Amino acid sequence: MEWQIGNVKIPNRVVVAPMAGVTNSAFRVICKKFGAGYVVCEMISDRGIMYRNKKTLSMMNVDPVEHPMGIQIFGGSKETLVQAAQFVDTKTDADVIDINMGCPVNKVVNTDAGARWLLDPDKVYEMVSYVVDAVSKPVTVKMRIGWDSDHVYAVKNALAAERAGASAIAMHGRTRKQFYSGYADWNVLKEVADALTIPFMGNGDVKSPEDAKRMLDEVGCNAVMIGRAVLGNPWMLKRTVHYLETGELLPEATPEQKISIAKEHLHDLIELKGDYVGVREFRGQAAYYVKGIPHSARTKAALMEATEEAEMDRLFDELLVKVQDYQRERQAKN
Incomplete structure (x- = not known):
């Protein structure tokens, strides 16, 4: 079932999450081969782009078979983030620019980037609006539901990003404090899906084609974003696309x-x-x-x-x- 991020058409509802150290071009090409509708590059530092770091620039190579795809950037200051976004906009083959507001690791959070923004919807609005105004490609935001269980600003943050001009939101149903432990809260994801008018990608605890269908049905998202379940198992993508289209479960890989x-x-x-x-x-x-x-x-x-x-x-x-x-x-x- 086709949907869109801005003017970019996505052929189905199965999306591969950006994963640090994993979703390089080689991995993304395999995911596309197995039917992923949309893939996102691992997160790239705005400063790495600004200083034209050779390794950073090589991470942004896009194989023609990857389209439609997004490049994800992260950073702590609006000046550097805007410069990075403009580079992705004009100097790469990415279809979409994604801003990371969900990375929970200390190294990123301590630079005032990633999940740190989840505590301040005004900062979300400010950063997204600056980037949207500076580029012509659609801008999306990847978030978590909150910082910890006492600070779940999922709906406020998503609406702030939408108001700032984001073309779509992806959200992982865990807080920053959870990292990858416990369970993703699909109830909060449903609240976000109900509040938004732009496309919404749900993420977290999708381990099977049946989980993907359940998330689409229960959360009401436009697409399901799959992360760790694809590692060493690109068949998960093919099986999920097929299951969503036909209701038939293909066998696991031999x-x-x-x-x-x-x-x-x-x-x-x-x-x-x-x-x-x-x-x-x-x-x-x-x-x-x-x-x-x-x-x-x-x-x-x-x-x-x-x-x-x-x-x-x-x-x-x-x-x-x-x-x-x-x-x-x-x-x-x-």
Whole structure:
């Protein structure tokens, strides 16, 4: 079901959340291949953009297959945030500029950025309005419901961003204090969805296609934003899109499929970042790909030590042989 962020058409209601250290171009391309309607780049520092930091600028490369996609920026002062937004607006292929108001980590919050703004709807309005006025691409905001359980200003903050000219809001149903513990509060997300007139993306505790449908139905959001459930499991996207369209649940990925995509993801990451960085960054992803595969504990440990693509590929291939032997043994017993 198509919807829009400003003038940008999104082909379906399944969105991949921006995740630091994860949603680089290699990962986003895989998510698109598995049917994601919209993807967002991992958050990028406004100062990194301002100082033209080489690593920061390389994070903003957009593969043509990624569209529609957004680049997410964060920062603590309106001057630097506006400059970063203008750079994304005029110097990148992003379709949308997203402002991070939800990152809970101290390193970001202590620079007066990310989730820090959740305590002040006036600051939300001010920062968003300055950015909207400075760019021509649609601006969206990613937030959490509040700072802690005593400061849940979800509706006020969302309305402040809408009033300031945001084209859509995404909100995670946890507070900053929760980080990723406990549960996402879908009741608060529903209050936000009911209050807004611009599109709303709900986020938090969507672990299956059924969860995605339930969130769309119960929260009343325009799209569902999926984060951690996609790690090592891009099939989640394909299964969710299919389920929302047809009501049919496709099977989970087989070990063969998981290993095949893991190797492709690894290769693409190395193409993007080079051997040294690519292999090391992929270690965290590798653990997600082998999760749930029988007899994978030793493979997982070895992958964490691997330093070359060929070594990782060999470990994946050996695991596959183990799994196939295990499956044959079980069939023989039955």
